[in-house]
Amino acid sequence: MEILKSEIQDLVEAAVESLGVNSSLIERMLQPAREADQGDLSLPCFPFAKALSMSPVAIAEQIKDAMGEHAAIDEVNAVNGYLNIRADPAWLAGRLLSGDVRHAANGSRREVLIEHTSANPNGPFHVGRARNAILGDTLVRLHRLWGDTVTAEYYVDDMGKQVAVLAWALENMSADDVEGLLSEREPANPQWVDKADHQRVRWYQAAQLLRKEGEQSESIEKAIGELVHASEHGDEEVLQSFQSAYQPVLDGMLETLGRLGIAFDRFTKESVFVTNGDVANLMETLGSLEINGVADNGAQFLDLGQRGLKGKTEFFYRRGDGSSLYATRDIAYHRWKWTQCNELINVLGEDHKLQAQQVGLTLEELGDRRPEVMFYSFIKLPEGKMSTRRGNVVFMDDLLEEAHAHAVEVLKERRPDLSAEAMATIAEAVGTSAVRFNIISVSPEKGFTFRWEDALSFEAGSAPFIMYSHTRACSIQRKVVEVDAAFLENNRTPAVPDETMPDGLVQLLRMLAVHDDRLAKVVREHRPNLYAEYLLQLSTAYNSFYRDCYILDEGKVDPFYFAVSELARTTLKEGMIGLGIVPLETM
RNA sequence: GGGCGUGUAGCACAGCUGGAUAAUGCAUCGGCCUCCUAAGCCGAAGAUCGCGGGUUCGAAUCCUGCCACGCCCGCCA
Secondary structure (H helix, E strand, O other): OHHHHHHHHHHHHHHHHHOOOOOOOHHHHOEEOOOHHHOOEEEEOHHHHHHHOOOHHHHHHHHHHHOOOOOOEEEEEEEOOEEEEEEOHHHHHHHHHHOOOOOOOOOOOOEEEEEOOOOOOOOOOEHHHHHHHHHHHHHHHHHHHHOOEEEEEEEEOOOOHHHHHHHHHHHHOOHHHHHHHOOOOOOOOHHHOOOHHHHHHHHHHHHHHHHHHOOOHHHHHHHHHHHHHHHHOOOHHHHHHHHHHHHHHHHHHHHHHHHOOOOOOEEEEOOHHHHOOHHHHHHHHHHOOOOEEEOOOOOEEEEHHHHOOOOOOEEEEEOOOOOEOHHHHHHHHHHHHHOOOOEEEEEEEHHHHHHHHHHHHHHHHOOOOOOEEEEEOOEEEOOEEOEOOOOEOOEHHHHHHHHHHHHHHHHHHHOOOOOHHHHHHHHHHHHHHHHHHHHHOOOOOOOEEOOHHHHOOOOOOOHHHHHHHHHHHHHHHHHHHHHOOOHHHHOOOOOOOOOOOOHHHHHHHHHHHOHHHHHHHHHHHOOHHHHHHHHHHHHHHHHHHHHHOOOEEOOEEOHHHHHHHHHHHHHHHHHHHHHOOOOOOOO
8 A cells, every 4th residue: 555655654664773673674575464454554573583683573562662653544553473554544535535646656657559459350359369359458448547658559460371361262262152162161140241350251261171172272372372472572462452351351350349449549561561671671680680590591590599599599580582471570560669659568379479589589689678568378168279160269249249138138137127228238338348357357378268157247256246336336426416416516525524434434445545556566567357356346345335334314415425435436437447347327 | 308378165266576364256055125226235164275395484475396287389470
């Protein structure tokens, strides 16, 4: 709890000094208490035991006795060798309601470029791909909540084999060809027949079959190879045909993402760095490096083993025919990205770890910084790995429909009074928020198994739980305005009452006091799941407060309780936006 | 074979820059709607923190060996 720590650290240091111990460790040792009933900050006294040749228990007692009084401190206890300090709830309330604490710790607003998703535009989004998009977008939102200036960027893979296959298929196959080839597969979901990503992926899949099994697979492979080659050499006409092939697919994917509240500020095409000469220049620079090597056929690589890379140390950046590789273009892209920001974050699947190492080391070799990377592990289905080929996929579009339908069912039961229209709006918000939250709330590096029952859980521990707490606060605000329309204006900073506060209120104040600490950590360490956990705790605290403190009692408004409720409401709302949960005002 | 990651209650998951009784949700059992939305609240039960060593006043957390699972080790993207 930084707001308390910054206030009383001097006091603790003075007390420790008075015992004759150097207090330089206090800054680090004075830490949040683990259990709420221990207090807000605690100082383990074990490290001082040797120097003072006293028991930690006695040391804690003596520090306690040596501590001066402070308005921020409710009580100090010495327990089992720990010095526990509890913040005074009234002091906390005063600080929080004065409004000058929020984001107080934020001295470092940065310009951050976050690249995420960047999926090949060759088919609809499935849940596996969505982990990247949801994590990335949440990171974008949380950095914005923190006060950073953020650019969310999608790197469009507009050259290379995957797009070439799609372009070739659209050019050379009829709808009948495609459906004939895919006759043994599951037919496309009729609901999405007009959506280009679902449509065109059929062409892509059919072409993949032909490439592998068809009689003309060799000639097809050759044709596609020529397209790839042309694109890698910056052939405008080919690149143009690629674009008309993938753009509608990309648009379809973005439509799906839009439903989840995910949007991008900029799309950067891979081919740009080929056509503008950056890649050629880069390869020239790399060729002059000390660690450059040349293979028999003229291909070039860097020996990154000399820079600490383990395992396979040769990193090829140039083919024998002189063309670039994906990673080479990625390096050119990164060098450009560094001209756009002072903080760079990439969201990548764990399969990209080696490549990220190669790119990072090469950037350092060139005198650039390496980007920060948030890696995530892939989403599996209970039946095993997701695979489009075996039809073992969950499309995001289907998942969102299912989530929406499930939310409608729940609403029919709980709120039969609502109009169909209102229900649809709420169901969409509840469904999409629940899906996002389900994915955000687990650590990115942890394997994630997608389960319908979890994604559609609307109970405690889910997005709807947080949403529900927020709507309670909204409902109270509406009622207060009904009772007294001018109340909001007249009671900006009510006096903090001089009486013992109910448990629920104290819990809520402490949760609110800790918000910035948590957000700072989440943004610094790229761990959105910790913020998801925080919002759950804040919601729980609000619900306890709601239980203990009647804001409206017999038609009268308690100004202090209402102010606390309002602070919780705005904190919840901003936090929900930070996670991409829709802050409904009623549900 | 090498590199990286993961292993915590029946299930899912938090905690991992070492600190006191390992947090939370689901499932299980019990209580709370004549009062601000019960998608809620209160309580019970449930954990040799993968296994073995080590460092330390103190280890889920650090080091090390082993086991299991995932990902990677293309002049593919």
